[in-house]
Amino acid sequence: MSFLPVSYQALPGVVAGATHYVLEVMIILTILGVLTFYIYYLISSRKEAVEEAAGKEGYTDSSEYVRDKMYGRKRKADFSMFIYDDAKSIGLRYIFTGIAFLFLAGSFGVMMRVSLVDPNPVVISPVLYDIFLTQHATLMIYMFALGVGFGFAYYLLPSYLRLKKDNMGTLSSVAYWIWLLGGALFVVSRSSMRWYMYPPLSLQLTPYGAGMANWLAVIAMELIFIGITMASIIVLKIIFLDRADDMPLSKMPIFAWSIVFTLIMVVSSDPPLMVGLGMLFYDFFNPVFFTASSNTVLNFAILFWFWGHPIVYIAVLPFFGLIYEIIQKFTGGKVYSYSSAIIGMGTLLIFSELVWGHHLLNSGLGVDWVLFFTTTSFVVVIPSAISVFNWIATLWTADRIRLSTPMLFVINAIFDFILGGIEGVMLANDSFNEIAHGTYFVTGHFHFIFVGMTLGVTMAVFYMLYPTFSGGRVYNERLAKWHFYITAFGSFLMSFSWSVGGFLGMPRAVAGYFPFFQPYQDSAIIGGVIIGIGQLVFLYNIATSWLKKPVTDTNNAFETVEDIPAAVSEAEPLAKDTQAVNGGE
Amino acid sequence: MEGNKGGVTLALVIIVVIALGMTYILSAPTVEGITPTNFSHKYVASVHLGANANGWDFPTGPYNFDNGTVNPTFYYKVGTLVYYNVTEEDDLPHTLTIGYDGSATSTIGSSLIANPGLIKKSPTSYEFTSKSYTVVTESQLTQVPGHTASGKYPFQTAGVYTYWCTVHPTTMFGLIFVNATSAGTSVQFHQLNNTPVLQNGLDSLNSFNFKYQCTIPNTIATITGENFEGQ
Incomplete structure (x- = not known):
């Protein structure tokens, strides 16, 4: 199939139409439903056992019983x-x-890369x-x-803060399912409106517009927001109200x-964006907000980036x-x-609300605002650098550093953050931004940080928690090292190529070049x-090492026994019924 | 506590999620059903067809379907945007689908010109062509006689086209010839008895409209300034 300025070169065998x-x-949905029913079938018997056990001990709410038992x-x-x-x-x-x-989102990314083997979009x-x-973009971020x-917050904070009680489980669960439903519906919508959902593109319900079911994508985004807002409030409540009495904020x-x-x-x-999405949804039926003559689509962009920069x-x-x-x-x-450290991250919070305009430097905000946002964007370097130098100083003053896989991921994360951060500072310069804004330079900038830091540190923490997750198994250190080296090399090669190509003017977010x-x-x-191959190594490592016999205890470096007061009760065996609940191990 | 399949389950779930997600996204409707955004047409025409399982009905007068020509042949200039109004004459499902068969000099094109009956002999050779486009879909029609649905098709390339109904491909089919020669500003319009009727573009539109009471969906000004996506 050649490049498609001419229409009607339809994919053979694909039949269009609402039906x-x-x-x-x-x-x-049927396949998913069958899977869900199977899982329900698997767990319903356990659920009954839990309810029975809870009833014996006088609990009316089995969830409360579980929370007390699992605490x-x-x-x-x-x-x-x-x-x-x-x-x-x-x-x-x-x-x-x-x-x-x-x-899932990574496979989409690899698919995009592979489709660019030819300057013309011949693959997809x-x-x-x-x-x-x-x-x-949307799945990776949200x-x-x-x-x-x-x-990690839900998993680690109860141990870190030695919670007094754990009583918001039902609401947390609801927040999780709403969030997951939102994510699933976003995939179902097959939206192509970019992650920032600008009207009037997002209002066009055609494949060449934002996708046939783009209205569903807007609903999905609202669901995701409801989920994360609920979960945020619950976790904030856990931190501020439920932490142990002997833990002041200054020692958290x-x-x-x-x-x-x-x-x-x-x-x-x-x-702001939740409201903006509501207005956008109304615009599908009665376009009075963003595409009306009395308004401008820039208003939506502002509502979006007021959230869009903090989300980054x-x-x-x-x-x-x-x-x-x-x-x-790892340094002991x-x-x-x-x-x-606290001041650095806290200042980042304040500046995150003040720099959102640097995403719109080319939209005609006016010289005054451009100066304001450019200046604040430069100032963001200070809190970021505080963190970076703090990490470096901690490593510098350490007696020895253990370079096992999680630590390698962290060092690579710091390295990539510095590179991506410097590119970000360059982009904050308005005159350079004007040239580089629409190029792969921006893509290189945030992939350095997201792949290096978000993905890398996730993997580091996963490896550190793996003995606990798997009930005392250890991952293959050799494969894990391979996972690290492959990921680090691939991410550097990809982001660096983008940065250089973008500097020369390679346009981003288009299907050809x-x-x-x-x-x-x-x-x-x-x-x-x-990068994709590296993650397959990770998956293989996890799958095979989980099949082996447990060889160690289930402790991990994050939640040692001393950290958890209630862990004393681990000496007592669980009640028999709870053992059945846990799979009879 | 022996080996546990937790990791394998995780891997399997991830593989299933990727497979389902990829398949779903890759099967997204893309180019089919979309008129091009950048098509600048020179001529506009409107055709009113009756959808009848016995053959496409071309009315000879206003609301006079039964005496029409069955499966007429059409002639257009390159660059003509044709509005199709399809009125249902029976209670059966239909589609109006148009496919590009090739240039008039290609093998299939010339053989069709020489012997239009060919298309009746092997309908599948054109029915599943990858370059077909359904102007009026099955879901636009109601199986209620008298109901009319509309669509449009821009003829950008010279050559031979076939129009047919995917439900009744052996009876409801016909040929469209699109002429590339640019002599004059005329539109070669539908013809009866194999004699093309030459008319000026706008005149033909108006006279046709007047003569057959066909519905022109928009004014000329709107049509020329229109964005063709999302019809």
Whole structure:
């Protein structure tokens, strides 16, 4: 199929029409329904056992019984995380769902890369490319980065903060399912409106517009927002009201602080876009808001970026906190400066609300506002540099650094963050932004940070928690090292090629390119495929090592026995019925 | 506690998720059913057809379907945007689908010109062509006689086209010839008895409209300034 300025070169065998679309959705929903029923069948017997046991001990609410029983225990990953709603089970749900979406959105990304082997879109059509682009971006940010961030918060904070009680499980569970439903519906919508949903494109319900079911994508985004807002408020409540009495805010772990800042950003910045999405949805039926003659589509862009810049920090800030924690574990010392860590991340929270205009520097905001946003964007360097120098100082002053896989991921994350951060500062310069804004330079900038930091630190924490997840198994260190080296090399190659090509003017977010840019695209394709292969190594490692016998205890570096007061009760065997619940092990 | 399949389950779930997601996205409707956005047409025409399982009915007068020509042949200039109004004459499902068979000099094109009956002998050779486009879909029609649905098709390339109904491909089919020669500003319009009627573009539109009471969906000004996506 050649490039398609001429129409009617339809894909053979594909039949268009609303009827077929509905049929297709029905088939997929049926498959999902059968799977869900099977899982329900698997867990319903366990649920009955739990209810019986809860009744014997006088609980009317079996969830409360589970939360009391599971409280303070290190939590193994199995199917029961989808029925239990103690904080750790919720955390496991978020972590594993996030990783599933990482692989889904990652496969979309690899597909996009592969489709660019030729300057003309010969592999997939431009419409499909746009869909992959939208899905990759949205799923990676909202389902992977946010999901894993929430997962680590729910999983680690009960141990870190020695919670007094764990009583918001049902609401957390509801928030999780709403969030997951939103993510699933976003895939079903096959929207191609880009992750920032600008009208009037997002109002065009055609394949060449934003997708036939783009209205569904807008609903899906609202669901995601409802889910994350609920979860944010619950986690903030856990941190501020439920932590142990002997833990003042000034002694809270840095990770808890990073979560506080992240969630304040969520609850303070997402209302504008939630309102904007509601107006956008109304515009489908009665276009009075953004496309009316009395209004401008720039208003939506402003509503979006008021949330859109904080979400970028939301996707990295929990991982700032995790880097601080991991470095402490692998150097055996304390972090170099606790207070500057908190100040650095806290200032980032303030600036995240003040720099959103740098996404719209070319939209005609006026010189005054451009100066304001450019200046604040430059000032953001200070809190970021505070964190970077704090990490470096912690490593510098350490007696020895253990370079096992998680630490390698963290060091690579710091390296990539510096590179991507410097590119970000360059982009904050308005005169350069005007040239580079529409190019792969921007793509290279945020992929350095997202692949290096968000993905890398997620993998580091997953490896560190793996013995607990798997009930005492260890991953293959050799394969894990391969996973690291492949991912780090691939991500550097891909982002660096994009940065160089973008500097020369390679336009981003399009299904083709000028043949002049072939070398940069080709090396980025190789990099992207290499990242994909690296994640397959990870999956293989996890699958095979989980099959082996447990060889160690289920402790992990994050939640040692001393950290958890209730872990004393681990000496007592669980009640028999609870053992049955846990799979009879 | 022996080996546990937790990791394998995770891997399987991820593989299933990727497979389902990829298949679903790759099967998205893309180019089919879409008129091009950048098509600048020179001529506009309107045709009113009666959808009848016995053959496409071309009315000879206003609301006079039964005495029409069955499966007429049409002639257009390159660059003509044709509005199709399809009125249902029976209670059966129909589509109006148009496919490009090739240039008039290609094998299939010349053989069709020489012997239009060929298309009746092997309907599948054109029915599943990858370059077909359904102007009026099955879901636009109601199986209620008298109901009319509309669509449009821009003829951008010279050559031989076939129009047919995918439900009744052996009876409801006909040929469309699109002429590339640009002599004059006329539109070669539908013809009866193999004699093309030459008319000026706008005149032909108006006279045709007047003569057959066909519905022109928009004014000329709107049509020329129209964005063709999302019809």
